[in-house]
Amino acid sequence: MSKNEYQERADQVWAWLNQWMSSVFAAVSLGTLSVNGVGRLVQRQVVFASLALEQNPPEMPERFVPIHPSGMDVDFPVARSPSEESELLAVMRDVADRWKRLQGDAVVCTRHGLALLDAMASGVGLAFEDESESIVSLPQYLRTQVALQWAQEDGNVQLVYGDLSGIQKYIFRTAYSGKGVAKKLRARSFQILLLTRLVARFLCQETKGSDLQILMSAGGVFYVLLSPSVTIETLRNPIDTYLFSEFAGELALYTGTVIDTTIEMERSFSRLAQEAIQRAREEKEHPYMQQLQSHGHWEKDRMIRTQTGTTPRCAHCQRNPIREAERHVSEEERLCETCRALEELGKRLPHIHWISFSREPKGDFQFGVLGSVSLHETRPSVMEEDWFAINRPPDCLETDTIFWMNHYVPTYQRKPLSFSDIAGKEPLGYFKADVDHMGLMFAFGFSDDNRSTTSLQEYLALSETLDRFFTHHLQVLLEKEFPMVYSVFSGGDDVYLVGQASEVIQLATRLHDDFLRYTGSHPELSLSAGVAFVKPKQPLFKVTHDVESYLELAKEQPASSRRTRQMGGRNQVSVRGIPLEWDEWKRLLDMAQQVVNFLAEGTLSSNMWYRIMELVHSVVRRGNGTVSLQDGRTYEIFPKLDYEWRRNATESRHQPMVEWFRTLLALPDSDAVWIMENWKVLELFVKLISVRRLTQRQERGTFHG
Known part of the structure; x- marks a missing residue:
């Protein structure tokens, strides 16, 4: 697709979306919620309401998505009758008022229009006239239609499934280096999130498309819609070359594709997705074939990464040479360019609220051929089409696209x-x-x-x-x-x-x-x-x-x-x-909290509790951390524990706790497994009380049992 074809497609998609919404606004102005002969706008139920694996699932009470999104947290479903039609009309009139103010080129207007619907109409659903499907989210429906229209060619579309493999090993390998794990760990996890999005974005932009064609991108997995004429193997080579060079084969991309009609893509997505996933799995049997072979023969030199020169290796990744500026710091703190950048990212991450992607190497963090990323604490003064707000910060507008993520660290x-x-x-x-x-x-x-x-x-x-x-x-x-x-x-x-x-x-x-x-x-x-x-x-x-x-x-x-x-x-x-x-689990926490309270009040003796702890720990110590049922002394502990409770827990309010404890001390005939599990629960009970008493000394909260 040429640049002119890209602009033409962008104009067509925006024209379709704008016309579709204009007809909705025209109907709303007349006091009706009917949509283009397609269906009717309603307050939608939560997506879980239509979900069932059993053939005859139990009936669930109706749960609706709130018609007025809170914006500050997720919207928990409400168990009540759906909102009056007048409420839905009022919501759509507000959307119409803001829709008229959209400005920019076709891509920007499409992006902002979809963001506006997400922000203001997330509780609005579309009920199809033919009742062929369950009620779907209006913003979700329009977002998928935009992706399909952008990618389709003669009524067909190509689904691309991508999977970044090796993520967990890559993230947790930083833990081997010891110092500063907290800063490095979340940064690497965030790096994978960005990398996944950048790969999906690269596939779209290399075909003169838009990231509006990205259906999903999270946790190393993405789904993208592309034109059926696109050959994914051609696009893969620069991505694989970058990943192989930057991560030394530790991270690898696997893709699977399937082509079908836009109608079938909508109706049977899970079937087509499974086909694409299966093809990606088959590719995993031959990782980095293009990088490790030449003219059908293995290139052995590429399989071994040799160390050149005498520059020491990074203390974190143990792979790249350290920066020249790191030579005079202690060995455990010497870092390469990438790991130093990730450490800085870990420091900044809790305070970041805005993010942008670029194909140019101008951002805070570089990803080679895939582009770069810039991070900001406040809303940028100049907004480009590639800017995203993280989790709807206070300075976010209703037309800003949201990048949902959890990046909290203490x-x-x-x-x-x-x-x-x-x-x-x-x-x-x-x-x-x-x-x-x-x-x-x-x-x-x-x-x-x-x-x-x-x-x-x-x-x-x-x-x-x-x-x-x-x-x-x-x-x-x-x-x-x-x-x-x-x-x-x-x-x-x-x-x-x-x-x-x-x-x-x-x-x-x-x-x-x-x-x-x-x-x-x-x-x-x-x-x-x-x-x-x-x-x-x-x-x-x-x-x-x-x-x-x-x-x-x-x-x-x-x-x-x-x-x-x-x-x-x-x-x-x-x-x-x-x-x-x-x-x-909740009952166990409740009982542990009761013991802590009684100990704090003095109605249970601390000496008594230390004796119980010692009895429990003595059995564990004898079994090297496990309970030995071959040791007769294990069985002797149960009556001793029961004696401690009967002697010390004498008040009436102690009795529910004592009765619960005695159920753990019951010894069924020849049921060694039962005894073992009850003993483990006793050990856990002791551990929970110890933790809770430490917490109480630090004047923190209580268990939520």
């Missing part, structure tokens, strides 16, 4: 705190969670008797709705309520956080409760999580491995309370390797 005097400073006198808490069965939900969650796939609008609505929860809402939570929790990454349908143990404990429960409220307590949408508590000096990469194994345990191994009900895993939290139902 700071002091504008500088990021180290993990030791974040922990204080407490252990560090690690929390990793994701939404269960999301692959199935995207593929089949919107299926019914008439269709077996998910439409483009439904697919993106589900993706973006979940992403907003784990980016914007979590950012708000950390800023306002959990300031000592560090966001390693969050977005899409998963999250990884590190923070003060007491705050991580509270946040785990709060995030689960908010997720239930956000999804309208959908019976098939659930959150699984892994939680670990360690000393601040523990190697991050090791703890990350542990907390990931805890998350997998929560998904695969049912809690002991589920066995009699023949239930499986998922919708659980695994704390230090102990799978618990979320209600069990």
Whole structure:
């Protein structure tokens, strides 16, 4: 596509969008919400309302997206009758008034118009006249139509799926270098976010298209619509060359493409997306073929990166030579150009509210052939088409495009705190969670008797709705309520956080409760999580491995309370390797808080509590960190613990707690597994109380049980 063809296509897309909205505004001025013979504007239900995997799912109460967006946080669904028609008309009249003020060329007006709809009409849906699909978000519908119209050629369009592989290893390898991990970790995660967007943007712009063709870009994955005449292999070569050179093969891009009609792309997106994903997976079997081969033969010299010269290597990446200016600093602080830039990014990131992308090497951070990125704390005086506001800052306008992300890190005097400073006198808490069965939900969650796939609008609505929860809402939570929790990454349908143990404990429960409220307590949408508590000096990469194994345990191994009900895993939290139902976890926190309160009041003896701790720890020490059921002394501990409670917890208000504790001390006949799990819960109970007492001494908050 030539420059003239680009401008012509931009003009056509804006003309279509402007005409479509003008007809809506004309209808609104006459007091009707009918749209172009397509359907009718209504207050939309949350996307989760149409989601089901079971053939006969239980009926859910109606939940609607608020008609007036708050803008300060995600909009939790409201359980009430939909708004009156007069409210929808008033919203659309306000949109019409602002639409008339749009200025700029076709691309700018299209971008600003879509942003305006996102800001003011996110609660407005489009109900199709033929009832062929569920009600879709009006802004979402128009955004996908713009992307389809920009990319289509003779009624066909090409879907490109991209996957940056090696992300986790790249992000966490910085943890091996020891010092300054907190500054480096979030910066690398943010770098991946930018890199993903830049690759998708490069594909669009190299074909004289617009980033309005990017359907989704997050967490190393993107979907882009391109013209069917575009050959993706030609576009890949400069990208692969840059990635291979800059990251030494540690990060690699894999793509899969599929071409179909625009109609089929809309109706059967999940099927086409799966085809593209499968082709990308097949490509993973032969990474960097273009870079490692020449004329069909392997180039062995390219497979080994030799060190030239005597310049020392970077202390962080252990790959690039250090900067000349670094020669006179200590060895553990000598950095290369890239790692020094990332460290500076880590310092600035918490205060950044505006971001811009450019193909020119003029930004704060360079990405080779892909372009550069500039970061700003305040709204730029001159706005270009490539500017984005991060999470709708106070100086943001309704026509500004939003870049949703969670970039919160704890700071002091504008500088990021180290993990030791974040922990204080407490252990560090690690929390990793994701939404269960999301692959199935995207593929089949919107299926019914008439269709077996998910439409483009439904697919993106589900993706973006979940992403907003784990980016914007979590950012708000950390800023306002959990300031000592560090966001390693969050977005899409998963999250990884590190923070003060007491705050991580509270946040785990709060995030689960908010997720239930956000999804309208959908019976098939659930959150699984892994939680670990360690000393601040523990190697991050090791703890990350542990907390990931805890998350997998929560998904695969049912809690002991589920066995009699023949239930499986998922919708659980695994704390230090102990799978618990979320209600069990809350009950455990409540009991721990009661013990702490009784100890603080003096109605329970501190000496008694130290004796209980010593009994528990003595068994763990004898088993080298595990409970040995072959040791008879393990069984002797149970009556001793029961004696301590009966002797000291004598008041009536102690009894609910005592009864709960005694259920853990019950010894079923020959059920060694049950005893083992109960013992682990006892050990966790002791740990929670210890953490809480440390927190109380630092005059912090309480558990949210």
